[in-house]
Amino acid sequence: MIFMAEVLITPREGVLDTQGKAVEKTLTRLGYKGLSEVRVGKIVRMKIEAAGEKEAIVDLESMCSDLLCNDLVETYNISVKEAGQ
């Protein structure tokens, strides 16, 4: 089966996110009110072939610990859905 997967990587809570701070400051300067805790992360999107959704997630978790995510300062969230024909 082929799945579309998205890995959302964001800075851990408590880790200084200078990009998030700069974005928050600029949005506030543009007049947007009530903003807090703006965090900037990244998305890694891919097609992945696996026996099932569970197997795809196991592979993606392994990719996160091997390369995609630095668990010291980042956290990740995986979402998977079956690719359409």
Added chain:
Amino acid sequence: MKAAVVVFPGSNCDRDVERAIRESLKIKVEMVWHEKEKFDEQPDLVVLPGGYSYGDYLRSGAIAARSPIIKAVREHADRGGLLLGICNGFQILTETKMLPGTLLPNTSLTFICRECYVRVEQTDNKFTSELNNKEVLQFPIAHHEGLFFLPEGELKKLEDSGRVVFRYADPETGKAGAEFAPNGALNGIAGICNEKGNILGLMPHPERATIAHLNGGTDGNRFWDSIARTFTERGTC
């Protein structure tokens, strides 16, 4: 004594380091492409140089840390060989987990390239043993991700075990600490070593402070000479 400099796609301080080592230590330096799986001759010193390996994609040093040569680099360090990471090389060492922590973007969010002062915080390692404790040296910096970060508990452990080797400092007073870090590095940390003292990572560039008529000064020579003397005393040079 033999030295090797690993070259990654995007390394840009590899030749500066090669020259600094060749002229200070009077030895030939092997330049090793990162796709190789081993060194031609077993080196005593391996350097991971500065630059932008793989364009800093994903995270600084992340992709270089998974290069084929890294297995040989790790084995070299496990045997007690000297392993030095400068700037991007330091970032690569943290990505391999051979050194703790990580380097986050500077608090200013800007690339900082300028003169910089660091204080020698300990001399009980293979790199700074011939320097004076608490002496202040001028090594230039040039980086965008230089904010040394470790969670609080681990940072305390690093400090308590005396593994901070260089700290950003004020040359006038000789004081060192976070307030002198141009990049927001926690506790003003500019360089650290492993427990055995044979792996050192630092953000400033000692290889850029070796030629008098260039603006970087010559304090870097003291650093390279210290490494050279370590080898002379061990009888391997």
